[in-house]
Amino acid sequence: MTTPRIRRFEDIAPFDSSADIVICGYGGAGASAAYEALKLGADVVVLERSGGGGGATALSSCEMYLGGSGGTSLQKDCGFEDTTENFISYLTTSMGAAGDSERIRVYAEGAAEHFNWAESLGVPYKRAFFPNRDVVPYSDESLLHTGNERASPFKETSAPVPRGHVPSHEGDEGGRIFMDKLMAAVAELGARIECDSRATALVQDRHGRIRGVVARSNGVDRTIEARRGVILTCGGFIMNDEMTMKHLPSLRSIGRPYGNAWDLGDGILMGVAAGGQAINMGEAFMALAFYPPEKLTYGVFVNKRGQRFVNEDAYLARLAHYGAQQDNGEIYLFVQNEDFEPSFYYENLRVAAVGETVEEVEQEAGFPEGALVHTVNYYNQHAAEKRDPLFHKAPDWLKPITEPPFALVSYRYDEVKMPLGDDIGPLMFTLGGLEVQTSGEVLTPDGDVVPGLYAAGRTVAGLPRSGVGYASGMSVGDATFFGRLAGRAAAANGLN
């Protein structure tokens, strides 16, 4: 029998140690929760399974997807206005039926203040807008588009405002910069940080209330009382092969896990064992980072039938979502010589076919005769008029593909490879987890609260619920924003 994830309070006597709040996981969500709880005077223990804090947030670019309130100070200083209504409208369209409207509203209303908080930690944000179609600036600007704002159908319902807020630095170091500042603040506020310590079980009393945790360090278990609450911020489960193969087998079979090595689902499994409910478990973020260089966007993506399936100016997560629907990710980019350059994020991309005419390419690729020719002719005919009647790619990205030689570049999910390591496939991480209130309180399937239990970050089903409308920064934004709310709620628990 595996180690139980729930221990009965009545069997634990007495606890080995005690705190107001125990936070399990010292990544972006956990550190944000600790910060706010400490500010409210709570005595906080943070358990971290690995040797040091940071979590997936430290590994990320630390883009946060922020806006609303007329604009964050960064948006405003760069000349952009972003009303809360506009932000809500965008997020609502993005998440569709899967969206949590209450979570969206609370986030949109508080995101501008959240940016002020991040900046108050000493994280540098340069008042400069990076206009390129890219994933993260390697120059030092701090504001960019990290979603589908400028692409159809989003631009038709919401004013296209950039919302990716990224620490200023040359290179991709945002996560480290942010987490260093945040963890320094948390340490200064007096948190007790315990690394190499894994929460293995929640202590629950017979009324269902969470009373503490069991922590394991060097193979030794000890019990820690949490007088006001336990906050689960253990990351998602993308590194747990068993779980991903059970919950999202189809996506997992074509994608490549991306995250912190300890994104093993600990928090989700403990939360469910305590009576919480895991939802959205079949959804993931997946990235088809075929740009930069942005000029590849002038090409057209086709499936093996030579059909287009998406506007190529969509964001990398949306591209990956639709790509995954094309017979498990068998997709190609048709591009003319003047627009071709190797993708920055993928190495040794296979050129499936080249030719002086579309017919030649089609034939060499073994596509159905005439299918690609039609697609390209139809595209060119309208691109010359700056129109894309099928997918409404923005006029800026429309020009006829008429200059040979032409190439068909494979972005098949079973072929794309990033420089790091040998794994094949688009990067992915999970978007399912515990259902929580905006306060972080964990909910049962009946909508009741599990008393004393909070969660945030990718341990929960948060703001982003699907790759189809994902924007980078939704996850770190959600984790830190709602991490803070969970810290505050736990700190206030039992005090009134």
Add this chain to the structure above:
Amino acid sequence: MTTPRIRRFEDIAPFDSSADIVICGYGGAGASAAYEALKLGADVVVLERSGGGGGATALSSCEMYLGGSGGTSLQKDCGFEDTTENFISYLTTSMGAAGDSERIRVYAEGAAEHFNWAESLGVPYKRAFFPNRDVVPYSDESLLHTGNERASPFKETSAPVPRGHVPSHEGDEGGRIFMDKLMAAVAELGARIECDSRATALVQDRHGRIRGVVARSNGVDRTIEARRGVILTCGGFIMNDEMTMKHLPSLRSIGRPYGNAWDLGDGILMGVAAGGQAINMGEAFMALAFYPPEKLTYGVFVNKRGQRFVNEDAYLARLAHYGAQQDNGEIYLFVQNEDFEPSFYYENLRVAAVGETVEEVEQEAGFPEGALVHTVNYYNQHAAEKRDPLFHKAPDWLKPITEPPFALVSYRYDEVKMPLGDDIGPLMFTLGGLEVQTSGEVLTPDGDVVPGLYAAGRTVAGLPRSGVGYASGMSVGDATFFGRLAGRAAAANGLN
């Protein structure tokens, strides 16, 4: 606080009554489990939440998807051979990465015997093959194709054998016929059937073992000991709006729940509360029953861009799966006059456009100019040669669409309507539930067994895991087959 789903054994003293096995839910799975447990001499109580047994199986056509072992006796008598390898190959292709290979193997090896068992109950099966492309025969044949056997890509990897086994009767009464026979056998074997009795909680001891249930009748709770085990056969959760909106919001928002009124997820929720794991919760069967009449298959399905997206000779669940990917089910059938007839299963289908030429239809429908014209021309050019280079529709269904007038019939998911009731959308039911072994033993997230707890039917993640490869009869076949195995396993529990 909601009624708890777990009661502690230590708090229950003594039980109000006792049995070897308590089965929760008297549908196809529960009755099959009861039958086998009784045959092995167990004392069985069956709790049924509604006023009478039958469950979703009684409401269905009771097709069972069976084959292997060289063929069931019905397949053989109709002249078909079906090796176990061929059956496994088909099921494996159907379920893709989501498939449970062990479950597939056990099912394929035992399905022919399972047919003999069904027939031994007195259920009539006529030795006659119904060759039409249809959903269920309203004539009295008992064997038909209920999946994608004859369609690409399945026909390329598995010999196309019909596997839908349906009780012989004129009309669609198979489920009632089967359940009446099965329930009569169960009654005769001495089961104690308690209708209007809902299992509200499992009784679990401190070692995790399930020891009984709490049953509620007329508002009064009583406890029933289950000496050998409890079997959860409570159906899926398609009728639980709260659960479907949490677990499959996107599909639920475009589909119409189809099932037994009591498919409320009771078994899944109790099983998870006891430590089991719910998987595959985001997947559903959805049906686009645009045929019969089968000659509509000569048409081509297109999305709002005029693109084809599936071979139209695919099975209704596969059609619905791909249809759902087309911007939430905005799909149309382009058909010529000689092939047009109203769909049998949908009423008042909207004709989105008609015309003497494809151009006219395209224009009237407001499709992108030239897109439908190209699709139809391309299709016709190859159909004349009995080829479909894009989707490989079978030659039998290929003929040029050249005889005006032409129509574009809307099968938009927000428009299709069946005669029964006012609800819009393709029928759907859930395919997620508890993870179990082939014995029905419920598994924890760690792969441990929850001792004394079994489950079958749509309370579990069973043989069918996705609409993309679903065949009718997979659900009733799975429920009854693995219901029987669960009954046997529970009956043997604790005896050795």
